[in-house]
Amino acid sequence: GAGVSQSPRYKVAKRGQDVALRCDPISGHVSLFWYQQALGQGPEFLTYFQNEAQLDKSGLPSDRFFAERPEGSVSTLKIQRTQQEDSAVYLCASSSQGRGTEAFFGQGTRLTVV
């Protein structure tokens, strides 16, 4: 596709509900990043994929967070048993190569846990 596409754009979840957020990167981009951005803060790194390999998941805040990219293209970030503190914008970015090339963001998914 022309750009990084994320869905849904907005998600309201009841506390305790599981959610799945989708990211469709730019075609051919090998690197994919997930970030969490709270209001007024910079994006906080969650996890990073190079093709289908999850090279770093050190930013995932708890074992309720899980990400996958099984075929090296579309990625899904899953949050189990959502809590209010999970409310944030979840941003996905992709870049063409792993080593320091420019990354481009999707529009994000705004998650609100009530």
Add this chain to the structure above:
Amino acid sequence: QKEVEQNSGPLSVPEGAIASLNCTYSDRVSQSFFWYRQYSGKSPELIMSIYSNGDKEDGRFTAQLNKASQYVSLLIRDSQPSDSATYLCAVVDQTGANNLFFGTGTRLTVIP
């Protein structure tokens, strides 16, 4: 996680002035640096990349990199009200898995 530090601002400059945004980073071996602009409610948009020491100019924007001081800056000349946004500094961690880490951003307001 690697540290990328920015003054959160807000930074206010009059229209037509030069806005200067600064960023320091902790990873000595980083080689790739980026500036993103983020309008309120929108996602970050890449505006500059810089990989070598010195200055890189693109229109009204100039990025400056000093690896010895672990410092990168962004200058915006002839600031316009449309430049009002949060500017995010990003650094690639090249000691590990080439992750991209962000500062907290500096909010810039250009006053007409």
